[in-house]
Amino acid sequence: MQVTRRQITSALAALPLLPMIGSCGAQNGDGLTIWAMGNEAASLPALLKSLDLPAGAQNVTVQPLPWTAAHEKLLTGFAGNALPTIGQVGNSWIAEMAAIGAIEPVPASAHALLDDQFAAVVDTNRIAGQTWAVPWYVDTRLQFYRKDMFARAGYEAPPLDWAGWKAALNRVKAAAGDGNYAVLLPVNEFEQLLTIALSAGARLLRDRNARGAFSDPAFKAALAFYKSLFDEKLAPVVSATQISNIWNEFARGFFSIFTSGPWTIGDMKRRLPAALQDKWGTAPNPGPNGVGSAAPGGSSLVVFAGTKSPDAAWDLVARLLAPSAQLKFHQLTGDLPARRAVWREAGLVSDPVVAPFATQLEHATALPKVPEWERIVTEMQIVAERMVRGQYGIDEAAAEIDRRADRLLEKRRWMLDKGLAL
Amino acid sequence: MSAVRRIREARAGWAMSSPALAAIALFFVFPAIASLFLSFTDFDIYALANLDNLRFVGFQNYARLIENPLFWKAMTNTLLFVAVGTPFIVALSLFAAMLVNSRWLKWRPLWRVALFAPYVTTLVATAVVWRYLLHTRYGLVNYLLSLIGIPPIDWLGSPNASLPAILIFVGWKTFGYNMIIFLAALQTVPRELDEAARIDGAGWWTRLRHVTLPAIAPTALLVSVLTVAGMFQLFAEPYVMTQGGPAQSTVTILYFMYEEGFKWWNLGSGAAVAFLLFLCILAVTLVQLRLARRGGAI
Amino acid sequence: MSARHWTVTLLAALVALLTIAPLLWMLSVSFMAPGEAAQFPPPLLPADPSLANYRTLFSTFGIGRFLANSILVSTLATILALIFTIPAGYAFAKLRFTGRDATFRLLVAALVVPGQIGMLPLFLELKAMGLVNSYAGALVPWLAGIFGIFLVRQYCLSIPDEMLEAARIDGASEGQILRRIVLPILAPIIVTLALFVFLGSWNDFMWPLIILADQQLYTLPVALAAMSREHVQDNELMMAGAVVTTLPVLILFLALQRFYLTGLLTGSVKG
Numbered sequence: 003m004q005v006t007r008r009q010i011t012s013a014l015a016a017l018p019l020l021p022m023i024g025s026c027g028a029q030n031g032d033g034l035t036i037w038a039m040g041n042e043a044a045s046l047p048a049l050l051k052s053l054d055l056p057a058g059a060q061n062v063t064v065q066p067l068p069w070t071a072a073h074e075k076l077l078t079g080f081a082g083n084a085l086p087t088i089g090q091v092g093n094s095w096i097a098e099m100a101a102i103g104a105i106e107p108v109p110a111s112a113h114a115l116l117d118d119q120f121a122a123v124v125d126t127n128r129i130a131g132q133t134w135a136v137p138w139y140v141d142t143r144l145q146f147y148r149k150d151m152f153a154r155a156g157y158e159a160p161p162l163d164w165a166g167w168k169a170a171l172n173r174v175k176a177a178a179g180d181g182n183y184a185v186l187l188p189v190n191e192f193e194q195l196l197t198i199a200l201s202a203g204a205r206l207l208r209d210r211n212a213r214g215a216f217s218d219p220a221f222k223a224a225l226a227f228y229k230s231l232f233d234e235k236l237a238p239v240v241s242a243t244q245i246s247n248i249w250n251e252f253a254r255g256f257f258s259i260f261t262s263g264p265w266t267i268g269d270m271k272r273r274l275p276a277a278l279q280d281k282w283g284t285a286p287n288p289g290p291n292g293v294g295s296a297a298p299g300g301s302s303l304v305v306f307a308g309t310k311s312p313d314a315a316w317d318l319v320a321r322l323l324a325p326s327a328q329l330k331f332h333q334l335t336g337d338l339p340a341r342r343a344v345w346r347e348a349g350l351v352s353d354p355v356v357a358p359f360a361t362q363l364e365h366a367t368a369l370p371k372v373p374e375w376e377r378i379v380t381e382m383q384i385v386a387e388r389m390v391r392g393q394y395g396i397d398e399a400a401a402e403i404d405r406r407a408d409r410l411l412e413k414r415r416w417m418l419d420k421g422l423a424l
Numbered sequence: 425m426s427a428v429r430r431i432r433e434a435r436a437g438w439a440m441s442s443p444a445l446a447a448i449a450l451f452f453v454f455p456a457i458a459s460l461f462l463s464f465t466d467f468d469i470y471a472l473a474n475l476d477n478l479r480f481v482g483f484q485n486y487a488r489l490i491e492n493p494l495f496w497k498a499m500t501n502t503l504l505f506v507a508v509g510t511p512f513i514v515a516l517s518l519f520a521a522m523l524v525n526s527r528w529l530k531w532r533p534l535w536r537v538a539l540f541a542p543y544v545t546t547l548v549a550t551a552v553v554w555r556y557l558l559h560t561r562y563g564l565v566n567y568l569l570s571l572i573g574i575p576p577i578d579w580l581g582s583p584n585a586s587l588p589a590i591l592i593f594v595g596w597k598t599f600g601y602n603m604i605i606f607l608a609a610l611q612t613v614p615r616e617l618d619e620a621a622r623i624d625g626a627g628w629w630t631r632l633r634h635v636t637l638p639a640i641a642p643t644a645l646l647v648s649v650l651t652v653a654g655m656f657q658l659f660a661e662p663y664v665m666t667q668g669g670p671a672q673s674t675v676t677i678l679y680f681m682y683e684e685g686f687k688w689w690n691l692g693s694g695a696a697v698a699f700l701l702f703l704c705i706l707a708v709t710l711v712q713l714r715l716a717r718r719g720g721a722i
Numbered sequence: 723m724s725a726r727h728w729t730v731t732l733l734a735a736l737v738a739l740l741t742i743a744p745l746l747w748m749l750s751v752s753f754m755a756p757g758e759a760a761q762f763p764p765p766l767l768p769a770d771p772s773l774a775n776y777r778t779l780f781s782t783f784g785i786g787r788f789l790a791n792s793i794l795v796s797t798l799a800t801i802l803a804l805i806f807t808i809p810a811g812y813a814f815a816k817l818r819f820t821g822r823d824a825t826f827r828l829l830v831a832a833l834v835v836p837g838q839i840g841m842l843p844l845f846l847e848l849k850a851m852g853l854v855n856s857y858a859g860a861l862v863p864w865l866a867g868i869f870g871i872f873l874v875r876q877y878c879l880s881i882p883d884e885m886l887e888a889a890r891i892d893g894a895s896e897g898q899i900l901r902r903i904v905l906p907i908l909a910p911i912i913v914t915l916a917l918f919v920f921l922g923s924w925n926d927f928m929w930p931l932i933i934l935a936d937q938q939l940y941t942l943p944v945a946l947a948a949m950s951r952e953h954v955q956d957n958e959l960m961m962a963g964a965v966v967t968t969l970p971v972l973i974l975f976l977a978l979q980r981f982y983l984t985g986l987l988t989g990s991v992k993g
Contacts (some may be wrong), residue, residue: 071948074686074687077469078935079855079935081854082935102470102472343754379687404648416479420476422470432896433819433896434817434818436817436820437817440817440896441811441822441825443806444809445810446873448829448866450847452832452835452837453832455840456840456842456843457847458847459840462843465748522874523733526730528727528729530727530731535734535735537976538742541740541742541976542742546925546942546968548947549748550744553958554948555950556759562762563763567763588854596741604983613743626991656836660947661874663924663931664950667951681838685841686845691842696917698841698842701991702839702989720817
């Protein structure tokens with residue numbers, strides 16, 4: 003019997019060992035860890051080296067996350083108390099991170115970092131009266147267009163008011179010939195309709211962001227404008243996956259405008275044929291009466307809640323946001339700097355392809371700051387696609403989006419009632 | 425004396441089995457049952473941060489899943505994997521087993537190990553390898569096809585080719601396992617029977633249908649049960665090779681559960697998916713077991 | 723007669739070659755220079771074989787750490803699984819105790835239930851225990867190995883009762899019987915079980931992906947999956963990573979294949 007007992011004891015003795023194995027590695031001692039994504043993570047080590055951190059400063063480790071797995075890693079890290087000190091967080095995730103208490107608000111000492119930034123971007127990070135993250139680089143979406151096609155239609159650039167813009171598209175389509183269109187609005191992507199809605203001044207959500215406001219006149223006007231582009235055959239009814247190669251189609255004139263962000267500039271230079279290189283340009287989005295709006299994008303730096311040395315963390319964030327560091331960061335990654343002084347220093351204001359992004363960012367509007375937003379906007383597009391395909395009229399589509407948004411926001415309303423939501 | 429011994433034996437029995445039983449109860453049975461309860465709550469990222477945000481919602485998670493087109497897409501994809509993949513893999517395995525079992529084969533153990541090897545390789549690693557093998561322009565697969573005049577196929581980029589592409593990989597990875605099971609069954613088929621049929625002038629196909637297949641029917645059933653269960657559990661393959669794309673054509677039910685649970689942290693809804701997955705597997709297994717019992721197998 | 727031999731053997735050789743071709747190609751490409759494999763027609767052998775990719779993996783990507791993690795996790799999983807399942811399997815086969823048969827029937831029924839069912843609650847349970855993002859969290863599923871108990875029990879059933887009875891009459895305790903008589907007989911199935919658990923935990927992906935958040939703790943498959951998303955275009959480097967990930971288990975299998983294949987047959991013929 004003794005041996006049996008020993009057998010059992012050894013097995014049970016292994017159990018308390020588990021937490022011990024658990025504890026090693028969960029925290030990697032001294033030093034700061036930054037979680038960053040993709041291109042930014044790849045450039046961070048070089049950027050940090052150029053910072054000349056003071057002697058005796060903590061060791062900084064960069065842990066790269068793939069963009070496609072970043073969101074789940076942030077949440078798993080939160081669930082497992084495994085978040086590092088500093089993180090790069092996509093601006094659209096800030097609301098969620100703040101709502102669950104994963105990040106620290108920006109302290110007063112770091113507020114100077116928010117000066118000299120684009121207002122709409124900073125606004126994106128302001129929730130419940132506090133700023134939660136410091137914008138690191140910015141982006142937004144605007145029009146990429148074929149200069150030669152517009153010239154053929156008699157325009158130097160796309161007009162910036164809806165009526166003029168649509169008239170120009172009609173002439174571009176005529177110039178492009180049979181079987182071709184003027185603009186690409188993939189029916190499975192929400193960004194295009196969202197841009198039109200923001201340009202129309204739609205508020206999107208109402209009642210402390212707890213209900214959809216998609217039946218507002220402004221949003222219905224956006225829906226009607228969006229739908230008319232398909233009805234008048236200015237845009238093909240296709241989803242992004244049906245366009246096998248967007249560069250080829252753009253080059254052969256299947257469409258002469260599409261909407262995208264600054265990351266596309268490099269692709270254009272790489273993938274368009276040499277003959278077309280001086281024949282494309284960028285322009286701000288059109289609005290009902292002049293320059294339209296757009297959603298501000300990009301990433302911010304956050305300090306995660308419960309970090310041992312928040313002062314050191316904010317100090318490092320400040321160093322990463324210093325104009326010289328921002329300039330170096332732009333050179334390393336090509337990302338557009340968050341601080342506007344650096345735009346001048348880097349010569350971006352005089353770059354004809356990049357400068358419209360600054361204009362657009364000045365005319366940007368922060369999106370509703372609720373964690374449910376990404377799912378709401380996905381539902382919005384599912385309904386909009388059906389509307390384009392003829393399943394809904396405009397009023398019905400607006401009501402249907404409201405219904406779906408309200409359902410997604412049901413929990414938020416309950417939490418607001420109980421005083422649990424931000 | 426014997427009563428004392430019996431008590432001792434019983435005590436030893438419990439003592440030896442209880443650690444394992446405790447672990448199973450704690451880490452397998454309890455979570456499985458808890459999953460059912462979780463599926464009736466709205467456990468989400470808010471509840472993870474603060475349990476005050478947890479509510480009992482009855483069948484709401486199930487009702488919403490039924491309305492969710494992506495859930496149905498995942499369901500249809502998974503059933504497609506089951507319906508197309510199971511016959512494909514079972515046939516492939518049987519072919520390999522018969523080849524290795526052939527009486528004219530030399531160096532049998534060598535071929536057996538070679539055909540089995542993919543099964544023990546690391547799934548993630550070989551999925552990465554196959555992602556390159558299936559590359560549209562530089563992949564070996566399209567190169568071999570080009571030799572017989574077939575134009576390049578966009579295996580992982582086209583919604584129509586992605587499912588066959590993953591099935592080819594899964595088939596390559598798992599047929600060795602089924603082959604070993606078939607091989608054991610084939611070795612019990614009396615050679616004399618086959619020989620007698622051959623002397624009677626029965627061709628290869630006739631002998632397969634009337635001698636071999638009836639003898640290994642129970643095994644074929646076992647193999648198909650295992651393959652179906654495996655098809656329901658595809659996850660790493662789409663995660664590594666296609667991330668569910670293109671156009672959600674490779675989102676499997678388990679991949680959907682992972683995204684629902686660990687990407688969006690809708691644990692309540694994810695648990696509902698898990699429970700539905702369990703019901704599917706249970707249903708298929710029961711049907712197959714009933715067939716087996718009717719056929720007198722197992 | 724001989725012609726038949728050759729036809730069948732040649733066919734088998736061809737099928738075998740096709741089967742292991744992906745693995746050979748993986749090995750070959752891992753020795754190529756960056757970008758060399760991205761050509762048409764795809765080259766089969768490196769023009770100038772080098773270990774540069776492996777050097778990059780170990781120096782820049784720290785794959786040594788992930789390799790060590792994988793070895794640690796798989797070894798611990800194997801040891802723990804053996805400690806938990808062998809006594810239980812033996813007890814279910816040979817010791818009479820109340821509730822034994824009912825419990826065992828329940829266990830067999832539970833074999834149908836896939837482990838993924840309880841994954842989400844298990845995560846919450848481990849979070850409550852403070853084991854999320856730890857090796858312990860990654861090991862937990864291997865403690866609850868019903869299949870191992872089943873395998874050991876099957877094997878134990880063939881031990882003659884008289885042998886155990888004789889030992890009891892000689893005054894041996896149940897524990898001594900397990901250790902001195904049963905374990906030596908079980909040696910082959912222990913090797914089989916150890917091999918199953920080791921390979922299983924080495925190749926496991928979904929659970930470590932969920933439970934390990936910190937890169938320092940990643941096992942090879944999790945690390946490789948993350949790397950391959952970031953470095954899609956680095957074909958040759960990823961092949962080297964795949965080799966590092968899969969070669970250890972492949973070698974282990976080839977060395978001990980006899981145990982693996984017999985065990986597989988014992989296990990697949992369900993009760």
